[in-house]
Amino acid sequence: ERPDALPRDMEGLHVAVSAGGTREPLDPVRFLGNRSSGRQGFALARVAAQRGARVTLVAAHTADLVPPAGVEVQRVGTAAELREAMHRVAQDARVVVMAAAVADFRPAALAEHKIKKTDRDPDPVRLTRNADILAELVEARRAGQVVVGFAAETGDGETDVLDYGRAKLERKGCDWLVVNAVGDGKAFEVEDNAGWLLSSAGAETPLPHGSKARLASAVWDAVVPACGV
Numbered sequence: 001e002r003p004d005a006l007p008r009d010m011e012g013l014h015v016a017v018s019a020g021g022t023r024e025p026l027d028p029v030r031f032l033g034n035r036s037s038g039r040q041g042f043a044l045a046r047v048a049a050q051r052g053a054r055v056t057l058v059a060a061h062t063a064d065l066v067p068p069a070g071v072e073v074q075r076v077g078t079a080a081e082l083r084e085a086m087h088r089v090a091q092d093a094r095v096v097v098m099a100a101a102v103a104d105f106r107p108a109a110l111a112e113h114k115i116k117k118t119d120r121d122p123d124p125v126r127l128t129r130n131a132d133i134l135a136e137l138v139e140a141r142r143a144g145q146v147v148v149g150f151a152a153e154t155g156d157g158e159t160d161v162l163d164y165g166r167a168k169l170e171r172k173g174c175d176w177l178v179v180n181a182v183g184d185g186k187a188f189e190v191e192d193n194a195g196w197l198l199s200s201a202g203a204e205t206p207l208p209h210g211s212k213a214r215l216a217s218a219v220w221d222a223v224v225p226a227c228g229v
């Protein structure tokens with residue numbers, strides 16, 4: 001979409017968006033990561049700024065993306081850093097979007113020195129759980145604040161993507177959940193997304209197959225009127 005064709009309906013709104021994949025260090029040179037490119041979060045931030053919002057983008061590892069113009073970017077590495085940044089930024093944000101791919105687990109121990117190869121198999125890597133940042137942000141939600149989560153789901157024959165999305169919305173307690181269908185070349189490392197936008201009030205809006213910018217616009221089209229601006 002041409003930026004000058006977008007409405008200026010987000011003026012006066014401060015939105016905080018997390019994007020990209022966290023990296024959990026094992027030792028000074030190695031980490032556990034994921035394949036998130038950060039493109040969807042960047043698109044949400046860019047479109048919000050184009051529509052007049054003040055935007056803070058908390059960016060974990062991303063593909064080689066250019067930060068959107070007019071957006072404040074805070075770089076983070078680990079889930080713990082992203083957690084701290086989002087809690088801080090959320091204190092002042094009207095809308096909080098967790099588009100980041102947050103590692104569910106991190107290595108239980110961080111080796112001070114590079115783990116050396118020996119002639120034996122290495123010890124297994126012990127993992128420990130990371131905090132659920134989205135659930136915490138929901139817990140800390142202020143009156144009038146809107147919290148948006150993301151879910152990338154694959155159907156498995158018995159339960160379809162939408163059912164998993166509904167269950168996750170319920171479990172997380174957020175106001176909106178963007179459900180992306182993954183597999184068939186969708187979602188990871190690609191330009192296009194498709195899915196649904198679910199609201200805690202029960203609305204289920206299909207998000208058409210299209211660019212991540214279009215998906216971002218569709219998300220803001222639904223969320224902004226609910227912010228009462």
Ligand code: CTP
Pocket residue numbers: 079098099100101102103104130131132133134135148149150151152
């Ligand atoms: N999320 C989070 N903190 C975590 C894990 C996930 O804030 N430690 C957020 C993601 O940013 C996303 C939402 O929670 O907005 C859903 O993430 P997802 O990985 O789909 O859900 P999980 O609850 O981690 O469940 P699972 O990975 O088992 O499907």
Ligand code: CA
Pocket residue numbers: 102103104
């Ligand atoms: Ca997860």
